[in-house]
Amino acid sequence: MKVELYNYIRAAQKMSRRQMLKGTAALGAAAMIPKAAMADGHSNVRAEILKIPGVGAGSPTDSDWQKVGEMCLGATRENVAEGEFEGVELTFMGLNNQNLHNFLFRGFLKPWEAYTGAKINWIDLAQADYNARLQQSIATGTVDFDIIEMGAPFEGDVLGKGLASEMPDWVKDQIDMDDYVDYLKAPVGTWDGKTYRVSIDGDCHSFAYRKDYFGEGGIGGAEVPTTWQEINQVSKDLIGKEDPLTGLPAHGYLDPLKGWGGFGFYFLENRASAYAKHPNSPAWLFEPETMKPMVNNPAWVQAIQDVMDLIEAGAYPTDQINADPGTTAFQQFLAGTGSMLMWWGDVGSSARTSDTSVVGDVVGFGVNPASDRVYNAQTSAWEETRNEAPNMAYIGWGVYVMATVEGDEKKKKAAWSAAAHLGGKDLSLWASAYPSGFQPYRNSHFQFEEWEEAGYDRAYVEDYLGSNADSYNHPNAAIEPRIPGIFQYYSVAEDELAKGYAGQYGSAQETADAIAAAWEKITDQIGRDSQIAVYKASLGM
Amino acid sequence: MSSEGDLLHTVTADDISDGRKRLGKAMVWGSATLVAVLALWQMAFETGRVAAGFDTWRPILYAYILWAIALCAAQVIVNGEKGKRTLFVLPAALFVISLVVFPLLFALYISFTDWNLASPNGPQPNGWDNMREMWNDGFYWNALKNMMYYVLAVSVEYVIAFGLALLLNAQIRARKFFRVVFLLPLMLSPVAVSWMIGKSMLEVRFGPISRVIREFGGEPSFFGTPEIARFMIMAMDAWTFIPFMMIMLLAGLQALPKEILEASRVDGASGWQSFKEVIFPLMLPVSVTAVVIRIIFKLKLADIIINVTSGGPGGATDSVTSFIFREYRDRSNVGYGTLLAMVYLVLIVIFITLLLKLVSRWMERPA
Numbered sequence: 001m002k003v004e005l006y007n008y009i010r011a012a013q014k015m016s017r018r019q020m021l022k023g024t025a026a027l028g029a030a031a032m033i034p035k036a037a038m039a040d041g042h043s044n045v046r047a048e049i050l051k052i053p054g055v056g057a058g059s060p061t062d063s064d065w066q067k068v069g070e071m072c073l074g075a076t077r078e079n080v081a082e083g084e085f086e087g088v089e090l091t092f093m094g095l096n097n098q099n100l101h102n103f104l105f106r107g108f109l110k111p112w113e114a115y116t117g118a119k120i121n122w123i124d125l126a127q128a129d130y131n132a133r134l135q136q137s138i139a140t141g142t143v144d145f146d147i148i149e150m151g152a153p154f155e156g157d158v159l160g161k162g163l164a165s166e167m168p169d170w171v172k173d174q175i176d177m178d179d180y181v182d183y184l185k186a187p188v189g190t191w192d193g194k195t196y197r198v199s200i201d202g203d204c205h206s207f208a209y210r211k212d213y214f215g216e217g218g219i220g221g222a223e224v225p226t227t228w229q230e231i232n233q234v235s236k237d238l239i240g241k242e243d244p245l246t247g248l249p250a251h252g253y254l255d256p257l258k259g260w261g262g263f264g265f266y267f268l269e270n271r272a273s274a275y276a277k278h279p280n281s282p283a284w285l286f287e288p289e290t291m292k293p294m295v296n297n298p299a300w301v302q303a304i305q306d307v308m309d310l311i312e313a314g315a316y317p318t319d320q321i322n323a324d325p326g327t328t329a330f331q332q333f334l335a336g337t338g339s340m341l342m343w344w345g346d347v348g349s350s351a352r353t354s355d356t357s358v359v360g361d362v363v364g365f366g367v368n369p370a371s372d373r374v375y376n377a378q379t380s381a382w383e384e385t386r387n388e389a390p391n392m393a394y395i396g397w398g399v400y401v402m403a404t405v406e407g408d409e410k411k412k413k414a415a416w417s418a419a420a421h422l423g424g425k426d427l428s429l430w431a432s433a434y435p436s437g438f439q440p441y442r443n444s445h446f447q448f449e450e451w452e453e454a455g456y457d458r459a460y461v462e463d464y465l466g467s468n469a470d471s472y473n474h475p476n477a478a479i480e481p482r483i484p485g486i487f488q489y490y491s492v493a494e495d496e497l498a499k500g501y502a503g504q505y506g507s508a509q510e511t512a513d514a515i516a517a518a519w520e521k522i523t524d525q526i527g528r529d530s531q532i533a534v535y536k537a538s539l540g541m
Numbered sequence: 542m543s544s545e546g547d548l549l550h551t552v553t554a555d556d557i558s559d560g561r562k563r564l565g566k567a568m569v570w571g572s573a574t575l576v577a578v579l580a581l582w583q584m585a586f587e588t589g590r591v592a593a594g595f596d597t598w599r600p601i602l603y604a605y606i607l608w609a610i611a612l613c614a615a616q617v618i619v620n621g622e623k624g625k626r627t628l629f630v631l632p633a634a635l636f637v638i639s640l641v642v643f644p645l646l647f648a649l650y651i652s653f654t655d656w657n658l659a660s661p662n663g664p665q666p667n668g669w670d671n672m673r674e675m676w677n678d679g680f681y682w683n684a685l686k687n688m689m690y691y692v693l694a695v696s697v698e699y700v701i702a703f704g705l706a707l708l709l710n711a712q713i714r715a716r717k718f719f720r721v722v723f724l725l726p727l728m729l730s731p732v733a734v735s736w737m738i739g740k741s742m743l744e745v746r747f748g749p750i751s752r753v754i755r756e757f758g759g760e761p762s763f764f765g766t767p768e769i770a771r772f773m774i775m776a777m778d779a780w781t782f783i784p785f786m787m788i789m790l791l792a793g794l795q796a797l798p799k800e801i802l803e804a805s806r807v808d809g810a811s812g813w814q815s816f817k818e819v820i821f822p823l824m825l826p827v828s829v830t831a832v833v834i835r836i837i838f839k840l841k842l843a844d845i846i847i848n849v850t851s852g853g854p855g856g857a858t859d860s861v862t863s864f865i866f867r868e869y870r871d872r873s874n875v876g877y878g879t880l881l882a883m884v885y886l887v888l889i890v891i892f893i894t895l896l897l898k899l900v901s902r903w904m905e906r907p908a
Binding site: 131132135136138139157160161248258259260261262317318319321322324331332335337484485487488491492495498499501502503504521522525526527530 | 655656657658659660661662663674680744745746747760761762763764765767770849850851852853854855856857867870871872873874875
């Protein structure tokens with residue numbers, strides 16, 4: 001769970017002494033359960049770990065992570081004998097964001113190390129250094145880690161180059177991959193039909209809107225817009241009206257018009273996915289046979305045109321040309337400017353937990369808006385049917401074992417056992433319920449009664465997580481292409497879009513053509529044939 | 542003992558035998574040959590011409606270190622006492638060569654390859670392709686054009702800095718206090734300035750400056766149009782670095798000979814006349830130094846732009862460095878990015894050389 005969300009719930013629920021004592025008693029009882037009993041009593045484990053340290057009992061610490069790691073060792077015990085990995089040393093590369101990620105992994109894996117006898121060395125990286133460190137390791141052939149925490153967009157760079165180790169079948173059984181939400185199932189995490197990824201996180205963009213703009217007498221209309229056509233119309237209609245909350249000018253949808261190191265392109269994708277992601281094909285960014293960019297086809301041009309129309313109409317707040325996604329979410333939407341936004345789960349959690357948010361009581365969530373029509377790239381024609389395609393932006397973090405362990409069966413089994421422990425079904429429930437930096441990503445994480453029993457406010461959890469669950473399991477979810485250099489494509493597109501939005505190109509088509517030309521150059525530079533191969537592999541074609 | 546040459550600094554007699562000299566030379570040439578042979582061998586191995594070779598280039602580095610040590614030792618073996626004097630400087634010189642010249646040569650090689658970190662093929666030489674791409678790259682030329690604007694802004698900064706230096710040089714109240722206060726912006730990191738001013742005070746909705754403008758009925762927009770955005774970047778950069786020029790000019794002012802100023806006053810010169818005819822001409826060498834250093838700083842302008850506008854709107858505030866940063870960090874385009882940096886380096890060297898030539902006539906102190 002995101003830290004902000006946890007803090008909010010902790011503050012909002014104002015734990016009573018009785019509740020606290022209940023949690024403490026449960027914890028005490030859990031500590032007294034013999035290890036064997038814990039392993040056997042699997043059904044109890046989920047309920048018991050959710051009481052560590054107990055909702056509202058302060059942020060979990062290293063000793064809590066270790067306790068959870070210890071209690072979730074049951075699956076490891078079934079596959080690994082005690083002391084089996086004596087003498088094995090592994091290196092784990094991951095992030096140190098917000099003192100989470102690797103910090104949790106250390107705690108979770110400490111009991112695993114004690115049980116198996118293996119030793120883990122850690123490479124902690126800041127998010128900003130991560131991409132460069134990974135790319136340099138790959139490019140210079142200096143992969144000095146055995147296990148890596150990595151986002152799926154990099155799978156093209158790593159799996160496509162054969163740098164990772166294929167997941168053994170016993171790991172698949174241990175982590176129960178069938179429980180993953182639909183979009184995290186193959187082809188995500190797989191390459192050429194082989195599985196590589198232990199998922200530990202889920203990611204998607206979902207729709208956030210201001211309830212006070214919509215409904216009977218609302219300035220935005222009676223109904224919340226559900227299509228991009230409606231969103232653009234509402235945004236234009238709101239020009240000149242007054243925000244019901246702040247008294248400042250009212251605004252509709254907030255598009256970030258400034259780049260964000262490549263991440264800004266996801267936000268044009270939100271609009272484009274509804275037009276461009278036809279249910280008949282998983283491809284919506286490149287043509288799989290040629291790697292010819294689709295970004296200048298009528299669907300994408302329409303998405304760019306929608307943004308340009310709103311610029312032309314003056315529907316955005318002042319200086320929107322200088323607003324990146326960080327601005328639209330945290331300085332605009334959460335602070336009461338604008339009424340509609342697409343973002344990751346952070347907005348959902350921060351809306352009610354951040355001190356600077358004023359929209360906590362009036363925010364609602366939904367899936368990525370649809371379109372009244374969809375472009376069929378195979379027939380090169382628009383189809384007048386409603387199309388919905390949630391954008392699975394970034395796909396979430398996973399744990400991968402590198403090919404450095406190949407050739408040493410003991411080391412390989414140790415690495416996979418560590419990865420499986422971190423991506424275990426029970427442990428992941430704890431990680432999705434407490435501050436960890438990870439979102440729920442298994443169907444079993446959406447059993448709201450478990451959350452309720454653990455002491456959470458069910459209505460809130462259901463409202464916020466529900467939109468995520470709907471997006472994750474959507475049959476037409478737009479999945480990111482996991483090809484090498486994907487962020488290069490996004491970054492150069494941001495530069496060209498910035499020019500287009502500033503009026504330096506004659507039209508949306510010209511802007512899209514410039515992006516396509518730049519993408520062609522990148523494809524040629526990285527190698528067209530290899531890109532085609534990895535693109536098709538990443539789409540499972 | 543030799544009776545010729547620099548006798549003043551010679552403390553011992555050096556009677557070096559021919560054998561010793563030969564040994565020294567053999568050490569240097571032997572180790573140099575080792576480096577060359579290993580490097581050529583490894584190159585042949587990497588290009589597939591020979592079957593056996595090292596996994597990494599590290600052994601060649603060790604050979605280079607061996608050569609460096611042999612070279613230092615040979616100075617003493619061959620030249621005796623004189624060699625010891627060389628030894629004071631030689632290790633440092635070798636260190637600089639290792640850390641500047643080698644990387645520069647490597648960068649030169651990289652800049653003529655198509656190295657993209659995401660490419661499975663690694664760096665492949667691609668001739669003049671990068672140069673041709675640069676020639677047709679609208680973003681690079683746009684950034685160079687912006688750099689011209691940014692550099693021109695130095696002239697305004699100079700006038701303001703000179704004015705402030707004159708003020709602080711005058712007998713005003715709380716002079717020391719103001720000197721410290723005026724220096725404060727220089728002590729701030731440009732990144733802090735970007736956030737404190739660009740992203741906080743100038744924030745359109747909450748920023749205090751925006752609020753004041755709104756109070757007066759205006760609609761604030763600091764980075765919405767190309768001209769205003771560029772001006773705001775210039776202003777933030779100027780605010781940070783004017784104190785630097787000011788402090789240099791102030792030092793110059795304080796070093797001016799008092800007699801000349803007093804003489805001009807005795808001759809009946811007004812304040813403006815003594816500034817125009819005496820102070821300004823005398824300050825020219827300092828001024829030129831301050832302006833040139835400031836221009837060099839300005840040519841590296843990137844941090845404020847990256848943080849505040851990312852080069853926008855539509856590239857209006859992009860600097861060459863911020864553009865190269867995007868090519869490198871966001872696009873892992875190492876080959877092309879390096880070429881852009883190398884070309885920029887050459888442009889800067891040419892520009893600064895011409896500038897210094899142009900102003901050299903003013904550098905002479907008036908007789």
